[in-house]
Amino acid sequence: MEEHHCCFYSKMLSRFSIGSFVLSLVIVLVVRVLYVLYRCGKPFPKGASPSFTTLIVLGSGGHTAEMLSLLSVLRMDRFTPRFYIAAATDNMSLHKARSFEDSLLPDKPAVKEDVSLQFTQIYRSREVGQSYVTSVWTTILATLHALWLMIRIRPQVILCNGPGTCIPLCVIAFLFKVLGIRWSSIFYVESVARVKKLSLSGLLLYKLRIADQFFVQWPQLQNKYPRAHYVGCLM
């Protein structure tokens, strides 16, 4: 009889302790997410770091041209090493990025061997016209690939401007912040093609407050999204 009671209490106790463990984990996570959201968008103190590991997300349909326009006015020594990422189906973007990097160092054409520069392709979760059934698998594959790349690169700065490939990368970067794996600053410039409405990528990063700084190129968008910086056209 006594034994039976004892067993009952120990079960209750373990159930209670598992419950309280899960509850405290949830509380810690919620507090941590709130802290990350509070700190996102807060500038760094002066002289925080001489340079930042930078991830640059490229994309066809004008995104790469706009990104290169921005890179051409940034002081590149502050954004080193640099990792360029483009969709696996996009053959032109990385080629353009290589030419851009070559143009920075005219007397050193062997940029490809430079360890501080990498050009990587990433699987896309869904191609234009792909069916939704097969896109479940490709989405899982794309997410795992993005996670692997992010673990390898662990960027401190992410520059992106709209292609869908930037979403898994930015969400993983946000999770890294919550889990304390790596703090990163996400800069998002909405494409010049968006005059009145944000793209889906832009809307997600703005609404979920994942982007630290959000830029738009037309004044109409800044009226609608007051946390965005209006910066005029990049092109």
Add this chain to the structure above:
Amino acid sequence: MEDGEKNDGKRLVFVTVGTTSFDALVKAVVSQNVKDELHKRGYTHLLIQMGRGIYSPPKCDGADGSSLAVDYFTFSSSIADYIRSASLVISHAGSGSIFETLKLGKPLIVVVNEDLMDNHQCELAEELEERKHLYCARPHTLHQTLTKMELGSLVRYDPGDGTPVARIIDRFLGFPDD
């Protein structure tokens, strides 16, 4: 606006559909009333970059001078050279082609592809039309746009750059202003 007219009196209209296909635009530019209107306005050559389109327009050498010479190709790595040599550009609504043409100071008619699913592209073309940097049309209104087009009323586009973004990023990361 710059006119690419050469000494030989050649005045080229360059049409570009970008990396995909836009047969509705190709069909519209080779329709008789559009070709007649272009010829009336003193253009001598029509060159079409037709991309992956399946409609091949009829070629014409226009040797007798009574009509427009028509030629086409699918892709080229030097679209900028064609734009540079053109007197008028008729383009799809992709931002790359639009800004490449505006930066070269060429008169531009953007034709919006109405068959695209998520058609955000017309936003940019319409905004730039409102600012008088270009004309915006649909395939079926191209002729109408050409007849009312006044190149003198177009305003030259002043290209922007990334300096304002760079300044904010640098300040955010704690870098001193240069």
